[in-house]
Amino acid sequence: MIANYHTHTMRCKHAIGSDEEYVLEAIKHGYKVLAFTDHSPWPLHPFESASIRMDISELAEYADSIQLLKMKYQDKIDIRLGLEAEYFEDRINWLSDMKELFNMDLLIFGNHFHRTISFGTYYAFYNNRDQILNHYRNDSLAGLKTGLFSIFAHPDIFVRSLRTWDKKAENMSREIINCAKEQGVFLEFNLGGVRSHAGYPHIPFWEIVAQEKAPTIIGVDAHSPSDLSDTRSIEDAKRILKGLNIQITEVIPD
């Protein structure tokens, strides 16, 4: 790996290691680009919580910390500042404003929740199984079409909530894959899923990516500095993608 665009920080409350430890680990293992894309805060509805993301009040400090590291290590590695965020129609303009305000280099699309943040609306454990494909498709297409996102993180996360992988799931997947391709958004083969055997990456999904020749990238989804040097998951992913005849982009254009 020479670039990773999916790196979390302790602020999301489920990652470990200081920001600088991620940078040092990346340099040590030959990365040339490291983008921090921690779970985005959102202005929350009263019933929502920031239990798996930073609070809004931490955003400025996060941006400062990454910008300082960018300068400190500029001759060793290209550090980028960003966030991993959902598509929430009622708050997406706020996200766009934050990207501008903090001069962020990129946003990646982590389509985790439908409309609001709660356990039942989490696409990995979705409570409305009759509607999951429909909702996931609508949020995916809307998010991809905002033009805000460079990468679609773990686009196949919804597979965890399916009873079976059927023709409907296949058709929906083809639709979002083609939308990403049209919008110039890279589809992420997620190493977090590889490391945890979470049910994604789902190979039938990636067979469609291969057929459609959609742009693909590997994302470490680092929640610990050591994830950056987890050669086993990296080698597994490269072997699977090679077997599917999928070309990997390593460094995305600015």
Ligand SMILES: [Zn+2]
């Ligand atoms: Zn996370």
Ligand SMILES: [Zn+2]
């Ligand atoms: Zn994610």
